[in-house]
Amino acid sequence: DGGITQSPKYLFRKEGQNVTLSCEQNLNHDAMYWYRQDPGQGLRLIYYSQIVNDFQKGDIAEGYSVSREKKESFPLTVTSAQKNPTAFYLCASSSHQSSYNEQFFGPGTRLTVL
Amino acid sequence: LAKTTQPISMDSYEGQEVNITCSHNNIATNDYITWYQQFPSQGPRFIIQGYKTKVTNEVASLFIPADRKSSTLSLPRVSLSDTAVYYCLVGDGGSYKLIFGSGTRLLVRP
Numbered sequence A: 001d002g003g004i005t006q007s008p009k010y011l012f013r014k015e016g017q018n019v020t021l022s023c024e025q026n027l028n029h030d031a032m033y034w035y036r037q038d039p040g041q042g043l044r045l046i047y048y049s050q051i052v053n054d055f056q057k058g059d060i061a062e063g064y065s066v067s068r069e070k071k072e073s074f075p076l077t078v079t080s081a082q083k084n085p086t087a088f089y090l091c092a093s094s095s096h097q098s099s100y101n102e103q104f105f106g107p108g109t110r111l112t113v114l
Numbered sequence B: 001l002a003k004t005t006q007p008i009s010m011d012s013y014e015g016q017e018v019n020i021t022c023s024h025n026n027i028a029t030n031d032y033i034t035w036y037q038q039f040p041s042q043g044p045r046f047i048i049q050g051y052k053t054k055v056t057n058e059v060a061s062l063f064i065p066a067d068r069k070s071s072t073l074s075l076p077r078v079s080l081s082d083t084a085v086y087y088c089l090v091g092d093g094g095s096y097k098l099i100f101g102s103g104t105r106l107l108v109r110p
Helices: none
Strands: A004-007 A010-013 A019-025 A031-037 A043-051 A054-057 A064-066 A076-078 A087-094 A109-113 B009-013 B018-023 B032-038 B045-050 B053-056 B061-064 B070-075 B084-091 B104-109
Touching (some): A010 A019, A019 A031, A019 A087, A076 A087, B018 B084, B018 B104, B032 B061, B045 B061, B070 B084
Parallel strands (some): A010 A109, B009 B104
Antiparallel strands (some): A004 A019, A031 A087, A043 A054, B032 B045, B053 B061, B061 B070
């Protein structure tokens, strides 16, 4: 089954701790993205990567970091510098062969800071 | 990137046709119009994309007038399972950045 997986589904973190959210895709897509969604709001772009070993900041990158060492994987680290990290985090991917407007999303990780 | 404006919410009944209009006055020549659907606690799902006139697939139709400053997503004969948030996005497909607004919350009643 092709698709995007995110783990864990729910994550709890104590203030001051870093935490890493996993995103894996087996769609052979070149581009991958991380979004944050707050209740009742749309999605906001955190980071995106067009190709392995390259990534760019989105609109709200402060307090987050990413890596893209493999085509299939794009983990997101929420650092202690992120002041309000409680949110729903979505990973997506797209193919260079089709319109970049068509992104495929994972099921999301809901992060709660205690 | 062009900004989009949609109604905050809409109500409908099962079996009706629902039309959600999106305004995008600053759309650029190379921009495509794309609609996504999102259920609670899930990632958005691509519904349909178009550039001009009309596009139809198995779940929806997209109507785009000649000036392309607006677009209408048409959902035929909605069911309860169509209750979701619908997002209209405009982009040229090359920027990698999709701007999601707050979307339109569609509630389908029995």
